[in-house]
Amino acid sequence: MATKQEKIDAVLNELKMATSDIKGLGVISPDGMMIADHLGGDQGDAAAAMGAALGSLAKRVTTTLKVGEFQEVNIRGTNAGILLFDIESRAALIITVSKGANLGLVLLEARQAQSQLGQII
């Protein structure tokens, strides 16, 4: 029987394989700890902390502005993009995408992974 970590890694691997527009991804805790790091590079700890901060602020903004439950954040940089998806308030899925990525496909796949991770975590 697969461990929780293996199940999370499997979802991330499947998502990564879905489109070459996804450059890296990870699952992070609300405390800013990395649960599963498939981001590549050596910025995992900082990415986890800042991703958790982004999620917390986004949650706060959605509550303050009364726009319902926080679901996702989309940041577009000049060279690439960052997406963050809430996972049942227990974690967040962070994804980096290439410039000019097919966001329709990325979001479709990412939301499916978000749902799967919600059942695992």
Add this chain to the structure above:
Amino acid sequence: MSNLTKENFIKAKVFTRFDELYAPLLPTIKATVMQRQNEITDTFYAELSKDPTAANIVAGRIDQLKATHKIWMDELFNGTYGDEYFERRYKIGEIHVKAKIAPYYVEVVTSYLRRAFAETLVQQGPEAVSAALAILDLDAMIIIGAYHEDRMRRMSEVTGMNQKLLETLMSFG
């Protein structure tokens, strides 16, 4: 919430060997300091009243504050500095925070008291002065700790980030 400040209080006592070097000495210098308590307290409130902001804070309740200050000074020299002492001092910090007294005033008042205690105890030798300064420093640390924890709590409320995450983020600074 006073865990971080309490941890620091315990660590500071160990670091300065407070319980071994200073705690036993403090009750022996209590009488000397308390003889000057009225003068020290009166002078410090007179100085505070010259500052417009502080004068507003203390206006109309100076007698009450002086009585509280006397109790606070008395307890400085009671010889026991465990959990109960910490909790009473932390409560004082929380009262300062709730009253929106800027931490600057805690620092300048502590500075004034350090000089007043040193002048009072100089005849009794360096150990007496060191003991009085050591407990004053611990008290200031606890009160400033209450400010720090209040700021972290408010930052956590405003941003939605838990305190562990805030500490982690600051570690990248």
